[in-house]
Amino acid sequence: MVANIANLFDFVGKGCSSTLNDAMGSHEKGKAISLSTINFKSMNALMHFSCYLFPLENDMFSIILAKNTEMDNKLLLLENIVNTVPDPVIVKDVQHRWIYVNQAFADMLQCPPSQIIGKGDHDFFPPDECEVFHKLDRKTFKHNKTTINEEKFTCRIKGQRTVSTKKSIFRTLAGSQILVGIIRDVTEIKEARDFLKKQSKELKRQVDVRTKQLQTKKNELESFVEKLKGLNSDLDCFAHICCHELREPLRTISSFSKLVRDEYSRGEHKNIDEFLDIIHKGASKMDVLIKSILEYSTSGLNTNSMSLFSSDDLISEVLLMLDHHIKTRNATITFEDMPDIYADRLQILQLFQNLINNAIKFCAAPLTPVINIQVIQKNNFFEFSIKDNGIGIAKKYHNEIFLPFKKFHSRSEGSMYGIGLSLCKKIVENHGGAIKMSSQENLGTTFEFSLPTQQRN
DSSP states (O other): OEEEHHHHHHHBOHHHHHHHHHHHHHSOTTSOEEEEEEEEEETTEEEEEEEEEEEOSTTEEEEEEEEOHHHHHHHHHHHHHHHHOSSOEEEEOTTSBEEEEOHHHHHHHTSOGGGTTTOBGGGTSOHHHHHHHHHHHHHHHHHTSOEEEEEEEEETTTEEEEEEEEEEEEEOTTOOEEEEEEEEEOHHHHHHHHHHHHHHHHHHHHHHHHHHHHHHHHHHHHHHHHHHHHHHHHHHHHHHHHHHHHHHHHHHHHHHHHHHHHHHHHTOOTTHHHHHHHHHHHHHHHHHHHHHHHHHHHSOSOOOSEEEEEHHHHHHHHHHHTHHHHHHHTOEEEOOOOOEEEEEHHHHHHHHHHHHHHHHHTOOTTSOOEEEEEEEEETTEEEEEEEOOSOOOOGGGGGGTTSTTOOOSOTTTOOOOSSHHHHHHHHHHHTTOOEEEEEOTTSOEEEEEEEESSOOO
16 A cells, blocks of 8 residues: 555544654664554454555655454453443433443343444433533543432333443544543432332331330339329328328227226116217228228229319209208309310319318308309319318418318318318319318318310320
């Protein structure tokens, strides 16, 4: 082959032109130029030859080309290696056309490599996906840096897929930029990751729910333990009071029984009837005490008959039960707009009966009892109040008012002797509420207690 310098430079690629120029500038005139490998452009493909140039006259050269089989073998080996890679590998030009794809990429598109080379994304993917691909490729070309992205595309066989791409920019010997991309299908990995994330979130939710349940149980247990402590304390106090109160009538019975025996032994009978009457009263008092103890001890912790009922109707029922007592004392009792409550109806009836009965009982003549019942709602509780115009309770007794078997008034005024208020406290606390009292001597008493507005779990 014979060619001049201009034709020769036009025939080879840009990088090879530099190689030729350097070689020709350094050779000795009249001697052949030997290049071990040179790449020639032919039909847009690179071919590898060993080249020998013999200078002739008028810048003409005689060219001897020998196909570089060793280079071709290396390229074939490289191509075979790349085709064994399970991940798709592509090479793109700046026009987003594929100039090389490996077999894995061809399998992904279900198309032979020969039908992919020279084509672009628009020949295989929807326009919206192509726009995303091109945008990412342009960014890689522009910054000339390796980029790693997560991309989505629609596969003909498998449908929507998610891939991780690593793209780098290289230059050919001809000086052109090319984009080399390695693609890894991470659809299953991403689905597994999303599934694990979802499961983790669900597990966390279940753990949170269970933690709250356990915390609730813990709080309930702690509350129950505190209640038991309180009950134990009440039991100790109750046992002490019972022993003390029961001993009084027993001492009376024992003392006057001895007097009766002495009277009989002396043959005297004038005081026997009086002594027997005192013994009878002592026995009756003991009977009342025992019944009160039984009533208090069986009131229990539980509210087993919970139901929704009208407290308005319940108070009316209590007033009917106390009708004789109310008429005898000419008492005035007012209430209105009482709510429906969820509670143990029998216990709440007993609560109102005890408090209203005390309000009537401890109003000294010549006053007639005036009792007002009101209720307001605060947060999740109904706050009831029962106010009277009775004799009141001295301040020194305020801390003991709810203890069983306490006396706070003289016998002439009537005695608050028994367990009525203790039962009231127990009933209210069993329902999750609280009770308190405010009073001044001769200025009446107000009892306030709370009951939940809704069913407790």
